[in-house]
Structures are given as C-alpha cells and as structure tokens.
Amino acid sequence: MRNLLIAGNWKMNHTAAATETFCRELRARGLEGKRPDILLCPPFTSIGTMVSLLKGSPVHVGGQNLHQQDKGAFTGEISAAMLREAGCSHVLIGHSERRQYFHEDDAGVNAKTRKALENGLTPVICIGETREEREKGVTNAVIKTQLSGALAGFAVGEIRKMLIAYEPVWAIGTGLTATPEQAQEVHRYIRKLLSEIAGAETAQLLRILYGGSAKPDNAAELLSEADIDGLLIGGASLKAEDFFRIIEIADTINK
Numbered sequence: 228m229r230n231l232l233i234a235g236n237w238k239m240n241h242t243a244a245a246t247e248t249f250c251r252e253l254r255a256r257g258l259e260g261k262r263p264d265i266l267l268c269p270p271f272t273s274i275g276t277m278v279s280l281l282k283g284s285p286v287h288v289g290g291q292n293l294h295q296q297d298k299g300a301f302t303g304e305i306s307a308a309m310l311r312e313a314g315c316s317h318v319l320i321g322h323s324e325r326r327q328y329f330h331e332d333d334a335g336v337n338a339k340t341r342k343a344l345e346n347g348l349t350p351v352i353c354i355g356e357t358r359e360e361r362e363k364g365v366t367n368a369v370i371k372t373q374l375s376g377a378l379a380g381f382a383v384g385e386i387r388k389m390l391i392a393y394e395p396v397w398a399i400g401t402g403l404t405a406t407p408e409q410a411q412e413v414h415r416y417i418r419k420l421l422s423e424i425a426g427a428e429t430a431q432l433l434r435i436l437y438g439g440s441a442k443p444d445n446a447a448e449l450l451s452e453a454d455i456d457g458l459l460i461g462g463a464s465l466k467a468e469d470f471f472r473i474i475e476i477a478d479t480i481n482k
Contacts, residue, residue, distance in 0.1 A: 235464025333376025398439030
C-alpha cells in the first residue's frame with residue numbers, strides 16, 4: 228500500500244513574512260488526522276520559518292535543490308548537511324527548471340541524489356519530457372534515459388528511500404495539464420522501468436508523484452489513477468486554501 232503524498236514546490240516565491248502567514252493559515256485549517264503525507268519545499272530563506280511554525284504538525288519540509296559537494300567555493304549553493312541542519316527531511320533533485328535554466332544533467336542528478344542519501348534526506352527525483360519530445364513520440368525514451376541515469380549505481384535498498392516525480396515539462400506553469408490517462412500511462416511505464424532496475428517489489432513500494440499544473444480542480448482525477456501516488460504542486464501550493472483543498476481531496480481517496 229503506497230500512501231498518497233501531497234507536495235508543494237514554491238520555487239522563487241514567498242518571503243519569510245509571507246511564509247509565516249501561509250503556515251499559520253494552513254495550520255489553522257486542521258492538518259491533524261489527514262491521511263496523505265504532506266511536504267512543502269519553500270525557498271531556502273524561508274525554511275527556518277516554516278520548520279518552526281509547522282513543528283509538531285504532519286508537514287515535512289524540503290529543499291528545492293542542493294549541491295553535490297559537502298562544502299567548498301560554490302557561491303550561492305547549499306549543501307545537504309545545511310538542509311538537514313535547517314530541519315529538512317526531503318530535497319527536490321533535477322526539477323525541469325534546474326535542467327532547463329541551470330543546465331543540470333543526469334550525471335549531476337545522480338551525484339546530488341547520492342549526497343542527499345548520505346545526509347539522511349529523501350530525494351525527490353524529477354523527470355519528464357518537453358513538448359517537442361512528446362510531439363516527436365520519444366517520451367518513453369527520454370524517461371528511460373533520465374531515470375536510468377539518476378539511479379545508476381544505487382543499491383536496491385537505496386532506491387527504496389527515494390521518490391520519483393513525473394513532470395511533463397510542457398505542463399509546468401503553462402496552464403496545460405496531462406490528462407489523467409496520459410499521466411497514468413507514463414507512471415505505469417516508470418513503474419515498469421523501476422521493476423527492471425530494482426525488482427518488482429521495489430517498483431511496487433516506490434511512490435511516483437505527478438507534477439504539472441496540478442490544482443484542486445483536477446486533483447481527484449489524477450490521484451484516482453492506479454500508479455499516481457501523489458502530486459508535486461507548483462502555483463496551487465502558494466495559497467494555503469488551495470493547498471489544503473488538495474490535501475482534503477487526497478484524504479478522501481482510498482487506494
């Protein structure tokens with residue numbers, strides 16, 4: 228049984244003051260007793276505020292990125308140990324915006340994943356195709372290359388500590404959303420690849436999230452698909468009301 232996970236990626240949004248307002252609003256709505264796991268990934272400058280205000284709640288806090296080295300002359304970067312010390316339990320790795328704007332590749336994703344695990348962080352590995360790649364009919368090939376590259380060299384026990392997020396790049400911040408059927412098709416393929424890489428049992432244990440313009444209006448349909456184990460939400464996670472509505476929707480779905 229894979230418990231649903233509702234995650235929010237704030238990207239470069241919300242100051243520490245705005246984070247405080249959000250956290251107080253979210254907590255006031257009543258998080259206790261909700262069945263889905265909950266994760267929020269704010270900007271680095273808001274991690275401390277969120278960890279403090281949501282302490283004792285079911286919400287986990289994650290980073291949006293990390294460097295593959297422990298320390299050094301890497302201006303503007305942040306290490307896994309720093310995230311852990313700040314109170315993070317998870318970290319996003321290989322988000323499409325990191326790949327697109329900062330030229331991250333599969334080898335870098337692999338190295339960052341290794342560093343996350345070494346420091347007790349749960350890596351959320353993001354993979355997905357561009358619109359051009361989907362139109363060319365090479366979605367599966369892209370997914371296979373990205374997933375294989377990210378997981379290369381890891382033991383089965385290590386892979387079981389990971390999360391995978393499928394994010395079709397063409398559906399991120401565009402208002403476009405993969406249909407539940409499109410998303411399920413790719414999620415099923417990812418689970419097949421996981422079975423080939425780490426065995427059928429591991430493939431059934433690992434949670435695969437969908438990201439790409441997920442919002443309250445389409446959450447139920449997406450979460451009802453057999454191989455969609457949660458959502459990685461962008462814009463809809465910035466308002467406490469919208470994020471909580473998605474948590475409530477997930478709470479009603481039995482798998």
